[in-house]
Amino acid sequence: MCLALPALVVERRDGDEALVELGGVRKSVSLALVPAAAVGDYVVVHVGFAIGLLDPEEAARTLALFAEAAEAAR
Amino acid sequence: MKYVDEFRDGDTARHLAERIAAEADPARRYAFMEFCGGHTHAIARYGVASLLPANVRMIHGPGCPVCVLPIGRVDQAIALALQHGAIVCTYGDTMRVPASGGLSLLKAKARGGDIRMVYSAADALKVARQNPAREVVFFAIGFETTTPPTALVLRQAAAEDLANFSVLCCHVLTPAAITHVLNSPEVAQWGTVPLDGFVGPAHVSIVIGSAPYEPFAAAYRKPVVIAGFEPLDMMQAILMLVRQVNDGRAEVENEFVRAVGREGNAAAIAAMAEVFEHRESFEWRGLGTVPDSALRLRPAYARFDAEQRFSLTYQPVPDHKRCECGAILRGVKTPSDCSLFGTVCTPDNPMGSCMVSSEGACAAHYAYGRFKDIPVVAA
Numbered sequence: 001m002c003l004a005l006p007a008l009v010v011e012r013r014d015g016d017e018a019l020v021e022l023g024g025v026r027k028s029v030s031l032a033l034v035p036a037a038a039v040g041d042y043v044v045v046h047v048g049f050a051i052g053l054l055d056p057e058e059a060a061r062t063l064a065l066f067a068e069a070a071e072a073a074r
Numbered sequence: 075m076k077y078v079d080e081f082r083d084g085d086t087a088r089h090l091a092e093r094i095a096a097e098a099d100p101a102r103r104y105a106f107m108e109f110c111g112g113h114t115h116a117i118a119r120y121g122v123a124s125l126l127p128a129n130v131r132m133i134h135g136p137g138c139p140v141c142v143l144p145i146g147r148v149d150q151a152i153a154l155a156l157q158h159g160a161i162v163c164t165y166g167d168t169m170r171v172p173a174s175g176g177l178s179l180l181k182a183k184a185r186g187g188d189i190r191m192v193y194s195a196a197d198a199l200k201v202a203r204q205n206p207a208r209e210v211v212f213f214a215i216g217f218e219t220t221t222p223p224t225a226l227v228l229r230q231a232a233a234e235d236l237a238n239f240s241v242l243c244c245h246v247l248t249p250a251a252i253t254h255v256l257n258s259p260e261v262a263q264w265g266t267v268p269l270d271g272f273v274g275p276a277h278v279s280i281v282i283g284s285a286p287y288e289p290f291a292a293a294y295r296k297p298v299v300i301a302g303f304e305p306l307d308m309m310q311a312i313l314m315l316v317r318q319v320n321d322g323r324a325e326v327e328n329e330f331v332r333a334v335g336r337e338g339n340a341a342a343i344a345a346m347a348e349v350f351e352h353r354e355s356f357e358w359r360g361l362g363t364v365p366d367s368a369l370r371l372r373p374a375y376a377r378f379d380a381e382q383r384f385s386l387t388y389q390p391v392p393d394h395k396r397c398e399c400g401a402i403l404r405g406v407k408t409p410s411d412c413s414l415f416g417t418v419c420t421p422d423n424p425m426g427s428c429m430v431s432s433e434g435a436c437a438a439h440y441a442y443g444r445f446k447d448i449p450v451v452a453a
Contacts, residue, residue, distance in 0.1 A: 003112070004219065004277045006077040023075045030196065032226050033342045042077055044280055044333055047165070048194025049223040051342060052280035052333050054077055059332035063080060066306055069313070070089035 004046035006054050009039050020045060077332070081304030082120070090309035091125040098316050104130045105268050106315050107405055109252055110275040111138030111433025112303040118438035120305035122312075124446075130312065133405035134435035136251055136361055137275060139216045140167045141403060141427040141434045144359040145391035147244050148173035150381075151213040154242065155179075155187030158384055161205060162189045162242075163198035164213035165220075167431040172424060174391050179213075195220075195227040202231070202239035211380045213242045218281045221245045221369065222342035225349040228371070228378055240380040243370050246356065248278050249286045250367035256294050258361070258404050269405065271315040273308070274300035276330050283338030287326045295324040302330040349375055357390055359427050360400035399426035402435050409439040410447050416440060 007020035007029070016032035020043065027045075031037050034050045043050035098104060108114055114134045117123055123132055136142050148171050155162045162179070169179045169191055183189040188208075192198050198212035214224045224241060231239045252272060274287055279300045287298045297318035301311030311329045318325060328334055349372060356368030371379040380386065393399060397419070398412035409415050409428070419425035421437050428436035 006075075008076070030223075030226070033222050033339060033345070035341060044277065046219050046277060047223050048196055049226070051219060051222065051277065052339055055332050059077060062307075062310070062329070062332055066083075066086045066090065066310065069093050069310075070086055072089075072093060 004044050004051065006042045007045045007050075009037055009041050009043055012039060018050070020050070078304065081302065081306045083306065086306055087120075087122075087125060087309055090306065090313060094125075094130065094309070094313050094316055095127045097313065097320065098127050098130050099320060100129065102129065103268075104270050104316060104319060105133055106130070106271045106273060106312065107133045107135040107255070107269050108273040108308075109135040109137040109248065110273070110278070110303075111141065111431060112276060113273055113301065113308060114138070114435055114438050115433045116303050116305055116308055118442040120308075121442075122305055122308050123443075125309065126312065130316065132312075133269065134402065134438075135255060135272075135405065136358065136403040137217070137248065137278075138428070138431055138433045138435075139220070139246065140171055140431040141399065142246065142251070142358040142360060143168070143171055143215055143244060143427060144357045145173055145393065146357065146389050147215075147242075148179065149389065149391060150386050151179060151211070151242055152177055152182045152187065153386070154211050154213075154380065154384060155182055155189050156185065158209065160188070160209040160211045160384075161201060162187065162211050162213055163192045163201055164189070165193075165215065166191045168213060168215055170424060170430050171427055172394075172430075195223045199227050199230060199236070199239065202236055203234075206238055209238050209240070211240050211242055213244070215244045217246055217248050217275070217278050218346070219277045221350065222281060222339075222345050225345040228349050228375055229345065231378055232375065240378045240383045241371065242380040242386075243350070245350065245369045246358065247367050247369065248275055248282070249290060250364055251358070251361065252287075253290060253294075254358075254361055254364045254367065255404060256296070269296065270319050271297040271299070271324075273311050273315070274298045274326070276301060276303045276307070276333070279328075279330065279334045279338070281339050281342045284326050284328050284334060284336050285338070291324050291326050297324050297327070299327045300330050300334055302333070348372075357388070359393065360403035394425050397426035399428045399436070402428055409436040410444070412436070416444055
């Protein structure tokens with residue numbers, strides 16, 4: 001039920017509709033809940049609606065945190 | 075896939091596991107509840123539990139919306155199709171939830187009910203537009219993730235003045251359920267189910283933010299770490315929980331900062347607030363009646379409320395008497411404690427709700443973990 005995945009916004013269409021791409025699959029979803037989303041952004045898509053934006057800087061920071069743990073383990 | 079694969083790296087997972095093992099105090103036990111079905115699924119699928127030291131235990135919580143949907147609500151949806159002749163649209167997982175009389179929505183469809191699986195609430199609206207002579211009901215279930223789409227669809231139906239569309243609203247609220255778990259007798263009477271902290275939902279928190287968990291963490295002195303659904307997110311969250319317990323802290327921390335903020339998604343919260351209001355009480359499968367834990371349509375949207383439109387009354391129905399879903403959802407029992415598990419109750423023929431969705435504790439254990447229960451005997 002809670003399956004939601006990060007997808008790349010590739011095209012904005014009429015109204016709130018947008019074309020997103022996820023692992024090569026393209027699909028039309030609604031951006032009504034994330035009106036600020038632009039082409040090139042990653043959105044979290046759930047039941048045909050983008051419910052949030054992904055922050056690339058914060059994602060990089062989380063990955064850096066994992067790298068730190070890996071370093072500490074060595 | 076970007077933002078997916080890099081959070082599934084096996085080597086990093088092993089390093090995180092070493093950190094957890096190094097920091098977990100061997101003299102004590104840690105029990106953390108992952109509230110969300112998405113986490114239950116990730117733990118089972120990626121073998122997260124097997125990477126944890128023996129004194130760190132994960133307990134499945136009631137955060138799978140399919141699992142907590144009571145029989146009586148599915149019965150209402152079936153009645154709409156079979157007795158009222160309505161087209162009932164709903165999400166795929168909901169179709170297989172066992173209902174009364176050996177039925178499910180899927181079996182009611184085989185009996186001639188016009189029941190359709192939709193991917194999105196917006197698709198239900200399309201069905202209503204395409205069938206103006208028929209009543210179309212969207213059987214809406216889910217936590218705060220699926221609620222904003224339902225709200226938007228209701229707003230759209232009102233704008234178009236659609237005369238044949240309504241919603242059977244079974245949307246439920248996360249913070250109320252976590253609080254209820256902590257208030258349940260098994261947990262309140264300390265000792266039977268000690269819970270040292272919670273892994274907070276990922277996608278629900280995108281919508282509601284991390285702030286709603288703050289009063290809860292303070293009142294119950296329980297740490298909450300919001301985590302993404304990938305295995306590394308889980309491992310990092312468990313490490314953060316171990317650290318909080320070791321430090322004696324009970325704070326809300328956010329591991330899923332790439333998608334979750336403190337305030338949540340303002341547009342989604344506004345849409346929900348416009349269309350829905352709190353129900354005084356709502357029955358959850360396995361948890362019983364939980365006060366202020368669900369939503370219903372506001373009076374301004376009463377004409378789209380299927381319960382009012384079809385004068386439905388709610389009739390609670392007990393679960394199968396040997397089904398342990400209720401105890402499993404409260405963390406009191408595990409799937410292998412249930413005598414139906416893997417025998418009469420399987421994903422192909424679920425008896426209880428925890429076996430329906432792949433995010434249910436029983437279905438996840440059946441798919442990925444059941445052979446671990448069998449001791450290996452050398453030939």
